[in-house]
Amino acid sequence: MMKLISATPSPYARKVRIALAEKDVPFQLITEVPWNSTTQTPQYNPLEKLPVLIFEDGGSVYESRFILEVIEARWPQPSLLPGGGIEQVLAARQVEVIADGICDAVVLLFWERHRPAEQQSAEWIARQRRKVDGGLRALAGIAGDREWMVGDRFGLADIAAGTVLRYLDVRFPEQPWRRDHPNLAALSDRLEQRPSFAATVPVPQVISDKVV
Template sequence: MKLLGSPTSPYARKARIALIEKNVDCEFVPDRPANPGTQVPKYNPLSKVPVLVLDNDKGMIDSSVIAEYFDGIGGGAKLIPQEFNARIAVRQWEALGDGITDAIVALTHDSRYTPTCEVSADWYQKQLKKIENGLAAAQRDIGANEFCYGNAFSLGDICIGMALGYLDRAYAQYDWRAKYPDLKRYADKLFARPSFAQTAAN
């Protein structure tokens, strides 16, 4: 089993953090879909990372599915609780973290690679508002807590941490730590976890 992904992709990072947290025996193979010779389209018709290459040489796509797969086959505490209401709550946190990340990607990555396509100020503000409203909601609900749901680390924390980490990487001029001090405190602990430290892109 191999996990293909770009070392800087936030969604690949989400899967890599789940892999480490669940102690799954799986090699991470750096691969960018945009690079010549990439193996990604062979395993993912959408040509996106992460993609998990299973031992039968079939691809499993999407960070959400891959994280749930690692949670099922790996050891240790569950990243996605089994109880229905808890599971839905953690999935909500996942959706919030993924949604903030989507807006950061739209604001930074997508516009950077379409230099001929003008990005309107209105469109820019719309993406920024998604990031700001998303962070404000996360800060409001996390408050002084260590984890976004309950008393244990979950997939929700992976996704909120992925979004905050990607802000640092792709949109460093945005000082989220000054605006959201509770998120700063929350992230300081999260980023110190080995799974986050080992997957921080240089």
């Protein structure tokens, strides 16, 4: 059976888990801590990052955005791309770019805050926070008051936006995105009710024997 290397808080892995669930594709979930010495991730990805999707023939793909493209190509139904033509497809991909960028900034913030207080850079932290704030403003502008991020049905843009929003609650709970963007709060609440989201709620992990 196909396998997915995932981590419980990872918004990148959650995107893939949700896509596979929405398409009803069976897979075995392998939960790892990519920072622990026991991780198998580097055996499959030279960049040492999860998620990694491992096919039955042993081949594998990594980088969540690319994995989602592979999933869409292999299992086109139900489509996670909007039905309104190339403009909408590009709009959905733009949402994914913004959402991934917010996640990347949150990850950098998380690790910066793990450094001893005297080594932390206030400028670096401010820079990452600006990216998070700016990315959320961009997502809120795109979402407007519509039911779905792009087009008239659930899809890739909702997966990307929904996973980053819930990830903020885990890794950056003081970010007041719910207060600042009620439309995103409403979208997130709606999305989290879907079975694919409810089955993949992010939870923090204990990093036991960190290797950097």
